[in-house]
Amino acid sequence: MGSELIYRGSETQPSSDSYSPKPVKPWASVTRTIHYLLREQRLLFVFVGIAIATLIFTVFPTSSAPYVAPHSRFTTLIPDSITYFPIETQQKFSSAHRLGFGSANPTSKIPLGLKRKGLRIVVTGGAGFVGSHLVDRLIARGDSVIVVDNFFTGTKQNVMHHFGNPNFELIRHDVVEPLLLEVDQIYHLACPASPVHYKFNPVKTIKTNVVGTLNMLGLAKRVGARFLLTSTSEVYGDPLQHPQKETYWGNVNPIGVRSCYDEGKRTAETLTMDYHRGAGVEVRIARIFNTYGPRMCIDDGRVVSNFVAQALRKEPLTVYGDGKQTRSFQYVSDLVEGLMRLMEGEHIGPFNLGNPGEFTMLELAEVSIYYPLILLMN
Numbered sequence: 001m002g003s004e005l006i007y008r009g010s011e012t013q014p015s016s017d018s019y020s021p022k023p024v025k026p027w028a029s030v031t032r033t034i035h036y037l038l039r040e041q042r043l044l045f046v047f048v049g050i051a052i053a054t055l056i057f058t059v060f061p062t063s064s065a066p067y068v069a070p071h072s073r074f075t076t077l078i079p080d081s082i083t084y085f086p087i088e089t090q091q092k093f094s095s096a097h098r099l100g101f102g103s104a105n106p107t108s109k110i111p112l113g114l115k116r117k118g119l120r121i122v123v124t125g126g127a128g129f130v131g132s133h134l135v136d137r138l139i140a141r142g143d144s145v146i147v148v149d150n151f152f153t154g155t156k157q158n159v160m161h162h163f164g165n166p167n168f169e170l171i172r173h174d175v176v177e178p179l180l181l182e183v184d185q186i187y188h189l190a191c192p193a194s195p196v197h198y199k200f201n202p203v204k205t206i207k208t209n210v211v212g213t214l215n216m217l218g219l220a221k222r223v224g225a226r227f228l229l230t231s232t233s234e235v236y237g238d239p240l241q242h243p244q245k246e247t248y249w250g251n252v253n254p255i256g257v258r259s260c261y262d263e264g265k266r267t268a269e270t271l272t273m274d275y276h277r278g279a280g281v282e283v284r285i286a287r288i289f290n291t292y293g294p295r296m297c298i299d300d301g302r303v304v305s306n307f308v309a310q311a312l313r314k315e316p317l318t319v320y321g322d323g324k325q326t327r328s329f330q331y332v333s334d335l336v337e338g339l340m341r342l343m344e345g346e347h348i349g350p351f352n353l354g355n356p357g358e359f360t361m362l363e364l365a366e367v368s369i370y371y372p373l374i375l376l377m378n
């Protein structure tokens with residue numbers, strides 16, 4: 001008897017034992033669902049739910065909406081060229097911007113507990129006097145920095161304290177040649193800035209300013225990076241207004257010995273604004289005034305380093321002309337602070353970065369006699 005209770009799967013069950021339910025009418029389940037929905041105003045709740053969802057998605061569009069440059073006066077879309085990159089890269093890039101991390105909107109609040117995401121930043125001329133101080137600050141902030149420098153006026157010594165840091169890379173490269181790097185921001189500093197250096201090879205100087213800036217703007221457009229041009233107070237030339245405001249168009253000699261730099265930077269500014277208007281690149285323009293500080297070469301040729309070196313050597317100070325020409329001077333850390341704030345801020349057109357006070361060269365000479373003494377006492 002017991003053995004008969006054991007189910008033998010392989011054996012065919014007698015057809016008389018098999019259960020055969022009544023065939024289901026195909027429309028029965030549909031009518032049941034309709035009845036269910038009509039009872040207790042369930043259909044009404046469904047419609048109310050749909051209406052609420054539609055309202056939410058209309059008022060707060062989701063991440064599938066295309067990114068619109070928040071600071072652009074022309075609210076242009078990020079260029080299609082971002083599709084050159086793998087899908088993960090696109091997602092990383094676009095989500096970083098939408099979340100407001102790093103660059104998109106400095107005023108947007110980062111959710112509590114979420115650490116600021118490090119940016120990938122290229123600094124052209126990053127081994128130079130100003131560039132190396134900027135690199136120090138960016139690395140300290142937690143960003144990944146790629147320095148691009150041809151070492152014409154920059155030196156490895158200025159950045160060698162970062163060698164071995166995984167967030168730091170150094171590329172020997174001249175910006176007059178194109179370069180493709182995947183980055184979020186570009187600080188474009190590469191160009192000799194001291195009159196002695198930029199007059200050394202004027203054709204190379206203007207080429208660096210025009211072709212070099214064109215290449216870096218092309219890179220910014222291609223990868224959707226924000227671009228900062230370091231321009232100069234020299235775009236005002238021999239100014240007829242004091243102090244110079246950004247709205248002043250300047251008084252520049254187009255054929256003088258300084259024109260390779262002055263006109264080169266003016267063209268670089270033009271290119272920068274045209275890439276913004278024409279291609280939607282997010283741009284910043286810093287007009288940098290005379291800057292001094294550590295890592296300035298003693299043979300830089302600019303007036304501060306000349307005066308300090310001469311005073312240390314107890315040589316007479318070389319005041320050119322009548323010494324009544326004026327300049328405004330700023331310490332390098334103030335400039336770097338200004339560059340970073342400008343990059344993260346909203347201002348798109350040119351912005352003066354310099355101390356508002358103006359010194360004559362005669363006044364500076366007096367200060368310089370005492371300044372080296374302070375250095376020696378320390």
Ligand SMILES: O=c1ccn([C@@H]2O[C@H](COP(=O)(O)OP(=O)(O)O[C@H]3OC[C@@H](O)[C@H](O)[C@H]3O)[C@@H](O)[C@H]2O)c(=O)[nH]1
Nearest residue numbers: 193194195232233288289290302303306318319320325
């Ligand atoms: O030994 C010197 C050197 C310079 N000078 C004078 O000091 C003034 C300042 O000259 P600098 O060589 O320091 O440089 P400039 O102020 O002309 O330009 C500098 O500052 C602005 C930056 O954007 C430029 O890139 C940078 O070259 C000039 O009038 C110059 O003739 C001297 O009187 N003696």
